[in-house]
Amino acid sequence: MYDMRKPLPVWEDLSTLSINREPEHATLIPYADIESALESERGLSPYFRLLSGNWKFHYAPSPAETPEGFEQESYNVSEWDTIPVPSNWQMLGYGKPNYTNVAYPFPVDPPFVPDENPVGSYRRNFMIPENWKDRQVFLVFEGVDSAFMVWVNGKMVGYSKGSHLPSEFNITPFIRIGENTIAVQVYQWSDGSYLEDQDKWRLSGIFRDVYLFATPDVHIRDVHIKTKLDEQYINAVLDVKINVKNYAKEKSDGYQIVATLVDDSKNTVFERAYDEVLSLNGDEEKELRMSFDVSNPKKWTAETPNLYTLLVTLKDSTGAIQEVESFNVGFRQVEIKDGKLLVNGTPIKIKGVNRHDTHPDLGYAVTIESMIQDITLMKQHNINAVRTSHYPNDPRWLDLCDRYGLYVIDETDLEAHGFAFTGNVSQLACDPAWKEAFIDRARRMVHRDKNHPSVIIWSLGNESGYGPNHDAMAEWIRTVDTTRPIHYEGAFDSPVMDIVSVMYPRVDYLIEQGEKINDPRPFFMCEYAHAMGNGPGNLKEYWDAIYKYPRLLGGCVWEWVDHGIRQKTESGEEWFAYGGDFGDKPNDGNFCIDGLMFPDRRPYPGVIELKKAIEPVQVYPVDLLKGQVKIVNRYNFLSLEHLEASWAVMCDGDAVQQGTLPVLHTPAGQEELLTIPYSCPTPKPGAEYWLNITFALREATIWAPKGHIVAWSQFKLPLEVPKIPVIKISSMPPLKWNETDRELAISGEDFRLVFDKFRGTIASLEYQGVPMVSKGPKINIWRAPTDNDVHQAREWIKAGLDRLVPRIEDIEVQSHKSQAIKVRVQSVLGPYSIAPAFRSVVTYTIYGTGDIIITTDLSPLKELPHLPRIGLQMRMPGQFDRFAWYGRGPHENYIDRKESALVGVYEGTVEEQYVPYIRPQEYGNKSDVRWASVTDIRGYGLLVVGMPTLNVSVQQYSTEDLTSANHTYELKRLDETVLNMDYEHGGLGSNSCGPGPLPQYQLQPVDTSFSVRIRPFARSIWTPARLSKLMPEIL
Structure with missing residues (x-):
């Protein structure tokens, strides 16, 4: 146990960001062979063990009341409660959920937190199989709120903080073949909590997966993939940086790295070995660089999420495979030119939403099923982007974004909004003592997510004022990755940022920014159209302006889903709780009920309006009496062949003529005149005639069935309709x-x-x-x-x-x-x-x-x-x-x-x-x-x-x-x-x-x-x- 007599507990020690945590790297799972690596299902690897499941659990109101010696194998935990991991303990009745938007739920006295700082102590046993003998074994926590210590077989392994970021430890010295014991102690508050003042329920515990993976002594420690397209955006160069480390004390010789690119049909595009045979001294790490020309690969965009698989194989001196690492590769290039954000040379618009990891029953512990439901609904509602507000989301979310096709603004786990109440919201951003904590959070996010093609923008966090520590984050990111622009709303138009960003602007202000010609950067609404309750209004006016002005990048609606916690009355009636319903103080009431979706993902009417405002096909009348309309293709990369256009002439709600148009070939971003082959009806007295046009998927996709409607338009036909005589x-x-x-x-x-x-x-x-x-x-x-x-x-x-x-x-x-x-x-x-x-x-x-x-x-x-x-x-x-x-x-x-x-x-x-x-x-x-x-x-x-x-x-x-x-x-x-x-x-x-309603x-x-x-x-x-x-x- 940590010695409480020390002057500063580790959970309040700003200088201790971690103890024995491994250096950051991309998400890695070692596979034993090419075949299982191509499936990219981590459960297929014999060198992967998921530790999620039931753990023994003890809840204490403060660190002083934690069970002494519980980390020792001899300590009897049989009488402890059982808790599922991942989970948040408040969702299971330990303590209570607390919702606050801005105000810290503890005194603002950094880096100190209250003595009454609840602690969750976790224990479980796990097995190390015989085939992991003589291998390096790593323990990974994907998310723990807020700080934690870990022991294996009674020995202290390490400490970490940064709730929504991975923490990895090499536990090889602490384990044995057969049964082992892991103990974890999680602190509800830490000095890191000052950087996690996001608008959300304040929940605690091990809320993402915990797992082990085993590697050979010589191991592929990291891989960094970059793609670059030529000036015509046709051919590509695939640059791969590979870090190989020898974890043994002795020198190792004769290792070979082989890179293999496989397309979506599992055809090999190339396979090439690194030029040199590797020799590594004990505890040495080498960085290898490989570059490959790829002729006209299928490009990745949110509309065309074409993925390849890169396999990086490590072979020993006999040619035997030691491990295979698998990565999604999307050939895409992100640039800013003339005030526009380009993907593969084409200006795009961000039609996005802000998304928290939240579930009405599980809190932060979102399931893969819930994530698939989210991304399916987003795609069905024409959403093409997501801002991971306000922290890196579950890593599986990015895998889905790669596959389904969503642009991601990946946001650092950093918000210090509550300092607004102390008079200086920029206090931590300007304090040199906090600089390394700021950089640490950016570094861990970037390394985890750097290979995902869906990530097109890095965000430095949210509502933390602005200061030199943000600039230091941006500077560090640019030393590692110059392929993505950097965004931070708090900096507004600081020259350090690549994108100018605001929240909740009025439409007239948005137009002012669109008309600016002296700033070569895109203008972005990282939050707009607050979707709280019955709303939002005037989305059409926002999008009319966004389409009109090339500099306007678009925006992300706040927010995707309500954060309500499901409850039941004594009579069994279901309802959703918000701030204050658990007696939590301070709280911001129902301000967490501000989504386009109910907590259980039923859609609100507002999301249908958003779907219409950002629909990919728009129709404008030209001469309706002749059936002439203008079709505008708002897709950035797709022509309209994949859609079936249908029309109907309606008379007072009944279809009197209808048909299907020939296949449309309107190129992306272009428009064309079209004649719809209806004949103007002879009007009935008092009748109204409408032309309805719909655009639906010709074929099913992974996110919608055949016939799913993506866009629709309606026009009243300007007919001379006889009046019905009044009744005398x-x-x-x-x-x-x-x-x-x-x-x-x-x-x-x-x-x-x-x-x-x-x-x-x-x-x-x-x-x-x-x-x-x-x-x-x-x-x-x-x-x-x-x-x-x-x-x-x-x-x-x-x-x-x-x-x-x-x-x-x-x-x-x-x-x-x-x-x-x-x-x-x-x-x-x-x-x-x-x-x-x-x-x-x-x-x-x-x-x-x-x-x-x-x-x-x-x-x-x-x-x-x-x-x-x-x-x-x-x-x-x-x-x-x-x-x-x-x-x-x-x-x-x-x-x-x-x-x-x-x-x-x-x-x-x-x-x-x-x-x-x-x-x-x-x-x-x-x-x-x-x-x-x-x-x-x-x-x-x-x-x-x-x-x-x-x-x-x-x-x-x-x-x-x-x-x-x-x-x-x-x-x-x-x-x-x-x-x-x-x-x-x-x-x-x-x-x-x-903003309130527009004047009109x-x-x-x-x-x-x-x-x-x-x-x-x-x-x-x-x-x-x-x-x-x-x-x-x-x-």
């Missing part, structure tokens, strides 16, 4: 009515309506004896704040928009002959405690047909912030649980997040419209709705018709509950259906951590007038589409 009031059935001081009762042939004059709204509405209204329409300005409304909602509440109540000033009833009645209600709307906010006039026109036209005129009475919404809300009995609409869908959409939603006819249940945002909030809106219907199982219900369009949503929960609830399980489902009929919503924006999407408090038509009906008599066109004469 004189032709309508007569009405009967009875008026008292309290109510107005109106009856038609098949409906009865009661108007409550005290409340100024409909009290009841029956159709063929079926009650359809439980609460009549009322003006609604409030919405349950979205996460992106968080700042603006304070202004809304200050203005009283969450608690407006009406005071009726006047009600006027007028009849028109006997076929229509008009009720005009004038009111003032105000909150308690402060002055009124609006004057309203709501006019209900009830026709003999059963139609009710509600016209709302709204005028602000004082200066107000821009508004959440303007509309009407009513309730129907709960059995009205079927919803259909002709508008944008099928997913939720809003004014600044509707490009992905095609206009069409959709239907489902009210329950299916619910988006279970982890912190409840506004959900379910459908924009540009022509008509909507809410019906019961028999087809009775209400038709809602826009005049001409409106926003409609149906909800199972009250706006009040959605506003006040903190978690989904707190919501109480109504026995009613809430029907919202809105003139408009304010935009969503991304103001939880970014803000709902201003100005005089507003809108109308909506409702009508009770039965589907057995009318279809909603047909009934929507039967417009009564306007009074």
